[in-house]
Amino acid sequence: MVTKDGKEMRDMIKVSAPATIANLGPGYDLMGMALDRPFDILEVEFNQDGEDAISVTGVGSETISNALNNASLVAGRAVLKKTGNEKVKLSMRLNKGVPPRMGMGSSGASSAAGAFAVNELLGRPLEPEALLICAMEGERASCGAAHADNVAPALFGGVIVITDYSPIRVCRLNVIEGAEIVVVSPELELAQEKTKLAREVLPKEVPLSKLIAQMSAFASLIAGITNKDLKLLGSGVSRDVIIEPARSVLIPGFKDVKEAALSNGAYGCSISGAGPSLFAIAPEGEGIRIGKAMKDAFGSHGVEAAFSTHKCNKEGARVV
Numbered sequence: 001m002v003t004k005d006g007k008e009m010r011d012m013i014k015v016s017a018p019a020t021i022a023n024l025g026p027g028y029d030l031m032g033m034a035l036d037r038p039f040d041i042l043e044v045e046f047n048q049d050g051e052d053a054i055s056v057t058g059v060g061s062e063t064i065s066n067a068l069n070n071a072s073l074v075a076g077r078a079v080l081k082k083t084g085n086e087k088v089k090l091s092m093r094l095n096k097g098v099p100p101r102m103g104m105g106s107s108g109a110s111s112a113a114g115a116f117a118v119n120e121l122l123g124r125p126l127e128p129e130a131l132l133i134c135a136m137e138g139e140r141a142s143c144g145a146a147h148a149d150n151v152a153p154a155l156f157g158g159v160i161v162i163t164d165y166s167p168i169r170v171c172r173l174n175v176i177e178g179a180e181i182v183v184v185s186p187e188l189e190l191a192q193e194k195t196k197l198a199r200e201v202l203p204k205e206v207p208l209s210k211l212i213a214q215m216s217a218f219a220s221l222i223a224g225i226t227n228k229d230l231k232l233l234g235s236g237v238s239r240d241v242i243i244e245p246a247r248s249v250l251i252p253g254f255k256d257v258k259e260a261a262l263s264n265g266a267y268g269c270s271i272s273g274a275g276p277s278l279f280a281i282a283p284e285g286e287g288i289r290i291g292k293a294m295k296d297a298f299g300s301h302g303v304e305a306a307f308s309t310h311k312c313n314k315e316g317a318r319v320v
Protein backbone atom coordinates (compact mmCIF):
# COMPACT_ATOMS: atom_id res chain seq x y z
CA MET A 1 0.00 0.00 0.00
CA VAL A 2 1.30 3.49 -0.89
CA THR A 3 -0.17 6.55 0.86
CA LYS A 4 -0.85 9.86 -0.82
CA ASP A 5 2.67 11.00 0.23
CA GLY A 6 4.12 8.07 -1.72
CA LYS A 7 5.16 6.21 1.48
CA GLU A 8 5.17 2.42 1.36
CA MET A 9 3.14 1.14 4.33
CA ARG A 10 2.46 -2.18 5.98
CA ASP A 11 -0.94 -3.46 4.93
CA MET A 12 -2.17 -5.16 8.07
CA ILE A 13 -2.13 -4.61 11.83
CA LYS A 14 -3.65 -6.06 15.00
CA VAL A 15 -4.26 -3.75 17.95
CA SER A 16 -5.98 -3.82 21.32
CA ALA A 17 -7.76 -1.11 23.33
CA PRO A 18 -8.88 -1.47 26.96
CA ALA A 19 -12.13 -1.07 28.85
CA THR A 20 -12.46 2.25 30.66
CA ILE A 21 -14.48 3.88 33.41
CA ALA A 22 -15.75 7.32 32.44
CA ASN A 23 -16.87 10.20 34.69
CA LEU A 24 -15.33 8.71 37.88
CA GLY A 25 -18.32 10.20 39.73
CA PRO A 26 -18.49 13.98 39.32
CA GLY A 27 -16.31 14.25 36.17
CA TYR A 28 -19.14 13.88 33.65
CA ASP A 29 -17.62 13.83 30.14
CA LEU A 30 -14.31 15.08 31.61
CA MET A 31 -12.58 12.17 33.37
CA GLY A 32 -11.80 8.59 32.52
CA MET A 33 -9.53 5.75 33.52
CA ALA A 34 -8.22 2.74 31.58
CA LEU A 35 -8.68 -0.71 33.13
CA ASP A 36 -6.24 -3.63 32.98
CA ARG A 37 -8.87 -5.74 31.15
CA PRO A 38 -10.93 -6.63 29.15
CA PHE A 39 -9.86 -5.45 25.68
CA ASP A 40 -11.25 -5.12 22.21
CA ILE A 41 -8.95 -6.64 19.61
CA LEU A 42 -9.05 -5.21 16.11
CA GLU A 43 -7.34 -6.39 12.92
CA VAL A 44 -7.21 -3.88 10.11
CA GLU A 45 -6.13 -4.28 6.52
CA PHE A 46 -5.95 -1.70 3.77
CA ASN A 47 -8.09 -2.68 0.89
CA GLN A 48 -7.05 -1.05 -2.40
CA ASP A 49 -10.14 -2.26 -4.22
CA GLY A 50 -13.55 -3.14 -2.90
CA GLU A 51 -15.49 -1.47 -0.11
CA ASP A 52 -15.13 -0.85 3.60
CA ALA A 53 -16.12 -3.92 5.56
CA ILE A 54 -16.14 -5.06 9.18
CA SER A 55 -16.96 -8.33 10.90
CA VAL A 56 -17.67 -8.40 14.63
CA THR A 57 -17.22 -11.37 16.97
CA GLY A 58 -16.88 -11.79 20.74
CA VAL A 59 -18.81 -10.57 23.78
CA GLY A 60 -22.18 -9.08 22.82
CA SER A 61 -21.18 -8.93 19.15
CA GLU A 62 -24.76 -9.66 18.09
CA THR A 63 -25.71 -6.19 19.37
CA ILE A 64 -22.91 -4.36 17.52
CA SER A 65 -23.40 -2.89 14.05
CA ASN A 66 -21.28 -4.48 11.33
CA ALA A 67 -22.30 -1.77 8.89
CA LEU A 68 -20.60 1.49 7.92
CA ASN A 69 -21.72 3.15 11.19
CA ASN A 70 -19.61 0.74 13.29
CA ALA A 71 -17.52 2.78 15.76
CA SER A 72 -14.17 1.23 14.73
CA LEU A 73 -14.87 1.78 11.07
CA VAL A 74 -16.07 5.37 11.56
CA ALA A 75 -13.00 6.21 13.67
CA GLY A 76 -10.66 4.54 11.15
CA ARG A 77 -12.27 6.39 8.26
CA ALA A 78 -11.92 9.67 10.19
CA VAL A 79 -8.14 9.09 10.29
CA LEU A 80 -8.08 8.38 6.55
CA LYS A 81 -10.04 11.59 5.91
CA LYS A 82 -7.84 13.73 8.15
CA THR A 83 -4.70 12.45 6.44
CA GLY A 84 -6.02 12.82 2.88
CA ASN A 85 -6.26 9.09 2.26
CA GLU A 86 -10.02 8.93 1.67
CA LYS A 87 -9.63 6.62 -1.31
CA VAL A 88 -8.21 3.82 0.81
CA LYS A 89 -10.77 1.22 1.89
CA LEU A 90 -10.65 -0.67 5.18
CA SER A 91 -11.22 -4.28 6.00
CA MET A 92 -11.66 -4.81 9.77
CA ARG A 93 -12.15 -7.76 12.10
CA LEU A 94 -13.28 -6.68 15.55
CA ASN A 95 -13.23 -9.13 18.42
CA LYS A 96 -15.19 -7.62 21.31
CA GLY A 97 -13.80 -8.24 24.78
CA VAL A 98 -15.40 -5.18 26.39
CA PRO A 99 -19.08 -5.98 26.98
CA PRO A 100 -21.38 -3.53 25.18
CA ARG A 101 -23.82 -1.32 27.11
CA MET A 102 -22.47 -2.15 30.58
CA GLY A 103 -20.76 1.20 31.27
CA MET A 104 -17.23 -0.09 30.65
CA GLY A 105 -16.43 1.99 27.58
CA SER A 106 -17.25 -0.59 24.93
CA SER A 107 -17.76 1.89 22.09
CA GLY A 108 -14.79 3.91 23.35
CA ALA A 109 -12.50 0.87 23.12
CA SER A 110 -13.72 0.04 19.61
CA SER A 111 -13.37 3.67 18.49
CA ALA A 112 -9.89 4.03 19.98
CA ALA A 113 -8.79 0.76 18.37
CA GLY A 114 -10.10 1.85 14.94
CA ALA A 115 -8.39 5.25 14.98
CA PHE A 116 -5.17 3.91 16.52
CA ALA A 117 -4.83 1.01 14.07
CA VAL A 118 -5.28 3.13 10.96
CA ASN A 119 -2.87 5.78 12.24
CA GLU A 120 -0.28 3.06 12.88
CA LEU A 121 -0.80 1.57 9.43
CA LEU A 122 -0.23 4.99 7.88
CA GLY A 123 3.04 5.43 9.79
CA ARG A 124 1.63 7.63 12.60
CA PRO A 125 0.90 10.84 10.71
CA LEU A 126 -1.46 12.14 13.44
CA GLU A 127 -0.45 13.74 16.71
CA PRO A 128 -2.28 12.42 19.81
CA GLU A 129 -4.97 15.11 19.93
CA ALA A 130 -5.77 14.83 16.21
CA LEU A 131 -6.01 11.08 16.68
CA LEU A 132 -8.35 11.60 19.63
CA ILE A 133 -10.66 13.79 17.51
CA CYS A 134 -10.91 10.91 14.99
CA ALA A 135 -11.63 8.36 17.73
CA MET A 136 -14.36 10.65 19.10
CA GLU A 137 -16.15 10.33 15.77
CA GLY A 138 -16.62 6.65 16.60
CA GLU A 139 -18.33 7.64 19.86
CA ARG A 140 -20.53 10.09 17.99
CA ALA A 141 -21.63 7.31 15.62
CA SER A 142 -22.32 5.06 18.55
CA CYS A 143 -24.23 7.26 21.01
CA GLY A 144 -24.81 10.56 19.25
CA ALA A 145 -22.30 12.54 21.34
CA ALA A 146 -18.58 12.87 20.65
CA HIS A 147 -17.52 12.73 24.28
CA ALA A 148 -13.87 11.89 24.97
CA ASP A 149 -13.86 10.48 28.51
CA ASN A 150 -13.81 6.84 27.35
CA VAL A 151 -11.86 7.16 24.10
CA ALA A 152 -9.07 9.27 25.60
CA PRO A 153 -8.05 6.74 28.29
CA ALA A 154 -8.70 3.87 25.85
CA LEU A 155 -6.19 5.51 23.48
CA PHE A 156 -3.61 6.87 25.90
CA GLY A 157 -4.06 4.71 29.02
CA GLY A 158 -3.99 5.81 32.68
CA VAL A 159 -6.24 8.50 34.12
CA ILE A 160 -7.12 11.32 31.77
CA VAL A 161 -8.84 14.65 32.40
CA ILE A 162 -10.25 16.62 29.49
CA THR A 163 -9.26 20.21 30.12
CA ASP A 164 -11.02 21.64 27.05
CA TYR A 165 -13.39 20.51 24.31
CA SER A 166 -12.92 23.43 21.94
CA PRO A 167 -10.35 22.61 20.86
CA ILE A 168 -9.93 19.27 22.59
CA ARG A 169 -7.14 19.22 25.18
CA VAL A 170 -6.38 16.38 27.55
CA CYS A 171 -4.03 15.96 30.47
CA ARG A 172 -2.68 12.77 31.92
CA LEU A 173 -2.92 12.45 35.72
CA ASN A 174 -1.27 9.93 38.04
CA VAL A 175 -2.30 6.33 37.61
CA ILE A 176 -4.40 5.22 40.60
CA GLU A 177 -2.15 2.91 42.62
CA GLY A 178 -2.56 1.04 45.90
CA ALA A 179 -6.24 0.37 45.19
CA GLU A 180 -8.37 -2.15 43.37
CA ILE A 181 -11.16 -1.06 41.09
CA VAL A 182 -14.29 -3.16 41.54
CA VAL A 183 -16.84 -3.21 38.72
CA VAL A 184 -20.26 -4.70 39.50
CA SER A 185 -22.57 -5.27 36.54
CA PRO A 186 -26.28 -5.97 37.09
CA GLU A 187 -28.18 -8.14 34.64
CA LEU A 188 -30.84 -5.75 33.39
CA GLU A 189 -32.86 -5.47 30.20
CA LEU A 190 -31.08 -2.66 28.38
CA ALA A 191 -32.21 -0.61 25.43
CA GLN A 192 -29.99 -0.70 22.35
CA GLU A 193 -29.43 3.04 22.73
CA LYS A 194 -28.68 2.81 26.45
CA THR A 195 -26.05 5.58 26.61
CA LYS A 196 -28.16 7.98 24.56
CA LEU A 197 -31.10 7.39 26.92
CA ALA A 198 -28.89 7.75 30.02
CA ARG A 199 -27.80 11.13 28.67
CA GLU A 200 -31.34 12.24 27.96
CA VAL A 201 -32.41 11.82 31.62
CA LEU A 202 -29.85 14.40 32.79
CA PRO A 203 -30.98 17.86 33.91
CA LYS A 204 -30.42 20.62 31.35
CA GLU A 205 -29.80 23.21 34.05
CA VAL A 206 -28.59 23.05 37.65
CA PRO A 207 -28.79 25.55 40.52
CA LEU A 208 -25.59 27.30 41.58
CA SER A 209 -25.57 25.47 44.94
CA LYS A 210 -25.39 22.13 43.12
CA LEU A 211 -22.72 23.40 40.78
CA ILE A 212 -20.59 24.37 43.77
CA ALA A 213 -21.11 20.98 45.44
CA GLN A 214 -20.21 19.25 42.16
CA MET A 215 -17.10 21.37 41.70
CA SER A 216 -15.96 20.55 45.22
CA ALA A 217 -16.40 16.82 44.48
CA PHE A 218 -14.47 17.22 41.21
CA ALA A 219 -11.74 19.18 42.99
CA SER A 220 -11.49 16.38 45.59
CA LEU A 221 -11.20 13.81 42.81
CA ILE A 222 -8.40 15.68 41.03
CA ALA A 223 -6.58 16.58 44.25
CA GLY A 224 -6.92 13.00 45.51
CA ILE A 225 -5.39 11.61 42.31
CA THR A 226 -2.65 14.23 42.18
CA ASN A 227 -1.71 13.88 45.87
CA LYS A 228 -2.13 10.08 45.81
CA ASP A 229 -4.69 10.44 48.60
CA LEU A 230 -7.15 7.59 48.07
CA LYS A 231 -9.58 8.77 50.75
CA LEU A 232 -9.87 12.20 49.18
CA LEU A 233 -10.14 10.67 45.72
CA GLY A 234 -12.87 8.32 46.92
CA SER A 235 -14.82 11.07 48.63
CA GLY A 236 -14.80 12.96 45.34
CA VAL A 237 -15.99 9.87 43.41
CA SER A 238 -18.92 9.40 45.81
CA ARG A 239 -20.22 12.99 45.79
CA ASP A 240 -21.67 13.44 42.31
CA VAL A 241 -24.81 15.51 43.03
CA ILE A 242 -25.94 16.06 39.44
CA ILE A 243 -25.48 13.02 37.18
CA GLU A 244 -25.71 10.15 39.69
CA PRO A 245 -29.07 11.19 41.23
CA ALA A 246 -30.63 11.47 37.75
CA ARG A 247 -29.29 8.14 36.51
CA SER A 248 -29.46 6.06 39.68
CA VAL A 249 -33.25 5.70 39.29
CA LEU A 250 -32.45 3.55 36.21
CA ILE A 251 -30.49 1.07 38.39
CA PRO A 252 -32.65 -0.98 40.82
CA GLY A 253 -31.07 -1.11 44.28
CA PHE A 254 -28.48 1.55 43.44
CA LYS A 255 -28.56 3.24 46.85
CA ASP A 256 -28.06 -0.04 48.75
CA VAL A 257 -25.31 -1.25 46.43
CA LYS A 258 -23.39 1.98 46.88
CA GLU A 259 -23.97 1.82 50.64
CA ALA A 260 -22.71 -1.79 50.67
CA ALA A 261 -19.48 -0.66 49.00
CA LEU A 262 -18.91 2.27 51.34
CA SER A 263 -19.90 0.48 54.57
CA ASN A 264 -17.49 -2.33 53.64
CA GLY A 265 -14.59 0.08 53.39
CA ALA A 266 -14.52 1.24 49.76
CA TYR A 267 -12.90 4.66 49.38
CA GLY A 268 -15.57 5.68 46.89
CA CYS A 269 -18.35 4.36 44.68
CA SER A 270 -20.45 5.64 41.79
CA ILE A 271 -21.95 4.68 38.43
CA SER A 272 -19.43 3.43 35.88
CA GLY A 273 -19.79 5.63 32.79
CA ALA A 274 -23.44 5.79 31.79
CA GLY A 275 -24.17 2.61 33.81
CA PRO A 276 -25.72 0.29 34.66
CA SER A 277 -22.47 -1.04 36.23
CA LEU A 278 -21.23 0.53 39.44
CA PHE A 279 -17.56 0.85 40.30
CA ALA A 280 -15.88 1.14 43.67
CA ILE A 281 -12.34 2.13 44.60
CA ALA A 282 -11.33 -0.52 47.14
CA PRO A 283 -8.29 -0.82 49.40
CA GLU A 284 -5.79 -3.31 48.01
CA GLY A 285 -6.77 -6.88 48.89
CA GLU A 286 -10.38 -5.88 49.65
CA GLY A 287 -11.78 -5.87 46.12
CA ILE A 288 -13.34 -9.33 46.19
CA ARG A 289 -14.97 -8.83 49.60
CA ILE A 290 -16.41 -5.47 48.56
CA GLY A 291 -17.49 -6.86 45.18
CA LYS A 292 -19.38 -9.68 46.91
CA ALA A 293 -21.11 -7.23 49.26
CA MET A 294 -22.20 -5.13 46.27
CA LYS A 295 -23.39 -8.19 44.35
CA ASP A 296 -25.38 -9.35 47.41
CA ALA A 297 -26.97 -5.91 47.71
CA PHE A 298 -28.15 -6.20 44.10
CA GLY A 299 -29.39 -9.71 44.98
CA SER A 300 -31.51 -8.35 47.83
CA HIS A 301 -33.35 -6.33 45.17
CA GLY A 302 -33.86 -9.43 43.02
CA VAL A 303 -31.16 -8.39 40.54
CA GLU A 304 -28.46 -10.85 39.44
CA ALA A 305 -25.03 -9.24 39.15
CA ALA A 306 -21.44 -10.19 38.39
CA PHE A 307 -18.34 -8.41 39.59
CA SER A 308 -14.69 -8.21 38.60
CA THR A 309 -11.68 -6.55 40.19
CA HIS A 310 -9.18 -4.49 38.25
CA LYS A 311 -6.14 -2.30 38.31
CA CYS A 312 -5.83 1.04 36.61
CA ASN A 313 -3.97 0.42 33.34
CA LYS A 314 -1.05 2.70 32.41
CA GLU A 315 -1.29 1.55 28.82
CA GLY A 316 -3.97 2.38 26.30
CA ALA A 317 -4.29 1.20 22.70
CA ARG A 318 -1.30 -0.80 21.46
CA VAL A 319 -0.12 -3.07 18.70
CA VAL A 320 -0.42 -6.75 19.64
Ligand code: HSE
Pocket residue numbers: 022023028029030147149150195198199273274
Ligand atom coordinates in the same frame (compact mmCIF):
# COMPACT_ATOMS: atom_id res chain seq x y z
N1 HSE B 1 -19.53 10.54 29.91
C1 HSE B 1 -20.35 9.56 29.26
C2 HSE B 1 -21.71 9.54 29.93
C3 HSE B 1 -19.69 8.22 29.37
O1 HSE B 1 -21.74 9.51 31.17
O2 HSE B 1 -22.73 9.57 29.24
C4 HSE B 1 -20.52 7.07 28.85
O3 HSE B 1 -20.30 6.83 27.53
